[in-house]
Amino acid sequence: MFILNNQDPLPLYKQLYNLIREHVLSGKLPADSRLPSVRELAAELAASRNTVEGAYQELYAEGYIYSKPRSGYFVSALDQGAAPLSLSRKPRKSRHLQEPSSSYRFDFHPARLDRESFPAALWRKCFIDSLRESSRDLTQYGNPQGEWRLRCSIQSYLERSRGVRCDPEQIVICAGLQHSLDIVAHLLKGSHSVVAVENPGYHLPRAVFRNNGFECIPIAVGAGGLDLDLLKASSSTIAYVTPSHQLPMGYVMPIANRLKLIEWAESGGKLIIEDDYDSELRYHGKPIPSLQGLRPAGNIIYSGTFSKILSPALRLSYMVLPHPLLARYRELFQDYFATVSLLEQRTLAKFMEQGHWERHVRRMRTIYGKKHDTLLRAVAHHFGTRAVIVGQGAGLHVVLQLSGSTLGETEIIARAEQEGIRLFPFSSTCASSKPDSPKLMLGFGGMTASEIEEGIALLSQLCF
Ligand SMILES: Cc1ncc(COP(=O)(O)O)c(C=O)c1O
Structure with missing residues (x-):
């Protein structure tokens, strides 16, 4: 009635347990029907008594079968409609799914840190x-x-x-x-x-x-x-x-x-x-x-x-x-x-x-200070009078207030994305109304100096 596979890495008792459980759940083994004795089934399967005993004990412990003194094991009455379908199905082979990657050439997200400097x-x-x-x-x-x-x-x-x-x-x-x-x-x-x-x-x-x-x-x-x-x-x-x-x-x-x-x-x-x-x-x-x-x-x-x-x-x-x-x-x-x-x-x-912490703070201050200065120079060079920088001199981002742009934030972010530039929407910092003039929040922590220069050059062409 049941076929066990010696090549399967799953232990034999577990294979038998799965097969009987499927028969119980699908109704192939009707409620109150008697299971063969351990000795009979072991002989039929050419398996050891331990294999059958192990399967029966697990089925018994989980309530799929019950026992009567001196009569053996019987199938429990289960509500077939309520039986979990997935239990009677073969477990899905776990595929190693590739995590979706979001690769931006220029990531201006303000919460990014320097990629090389974790100590x-x-x-x-x-x-x-x-x-x-x-x-x-x-x-x-x-x-x-x-x-x-x-x-x-x-x-x-x-x-x-x-x-x-x-x-x-x-x-x-x-x-x-x-x-x-x-x-x-x-x-x-x-x-x-x-x-x-x-x-x-x-x-x-x-x-x-x-x-x-x-x-x-x-x-x-x-x-x-x-x-x-x-x-x-x-x-x-x-x-x-x-x-x-x-x-x-x-x-x-x-x-x-x-x-x-x-x-x-x-x-x-x-x-x-x-x-x-x-x-x-x-x-x-x-x-x-x-x-x-x-x-x-x-x-x-x-x-x-x-x-x-x-x-x-x-x-x-x-x-x-x-x-x-x-x-x-x-x-x-x-x-x-x-x-x-x-x-x-x-x-x-x-x-x-x-x-180490205080040395690390000093080191990071120098690294980010250089990136910050690179960003300010690049903005001055590529945006000129079309942008005013707000909030410079500290932290990991600055805000650019654009002048003369007819584009809204959504449009600028979409255009930037097409060119591989990630921008964090300034509007998400606004609790109520949207900002009156377009503003860009430019994080520089996670970018190299050359990425900052290239990214700003490209961005300056997209915003107007
Ligand atoms: C204003 C502000 N406070 C705190 C944090 C840091 O929070 P956490 O310690 O949860 O990373 C951030 C991170 O971006 C922040 O912008």
């Missing part, structure tokens, strides 16, 4: 050393708030380079900004419901807060950062800001406005979320100190990331919670588990302890 050799060494030292700890869950050593390294780095004042107890290791904001949303739900977001601004905070049931109010951004009069006039009690390098416009919020923003937050239990995502990358002059450092005991949640200098793929970021939110954080999240791998955290801690 792989140092990272590998720190990783292997951490693995050796941590092998016992890998048998348990790590600290849900993040590895203590990493939090200590981040604390002293933030104090030295960003003027942030905190202790490691306040630091939460996260897997990116969306994770931090999700935690913040949970902490503030119930006591707050309206968030002011920059317009134009990073799209992610809008999405995270909306998904958590908050109302997001877009507040216009000017050369002084978030418009504070509009903020005060709004019903927001939380303000998400990028004061040291506004995304996307690159503005730096001046000290007078920073102090006013802090004053706003202190008037009635409001909160500031300071996203300090790329402030290490300032090419002329010193990095702008953080807002948090102006009021370490204030209502400021500070957020930072390793995505801009080290790697966005590692998903390593952190936030500093003000003391009054810590108790609530522990209450809500004490039963959660860490979201960033313990080994990656310890590798990064070692990388920082051994001084």
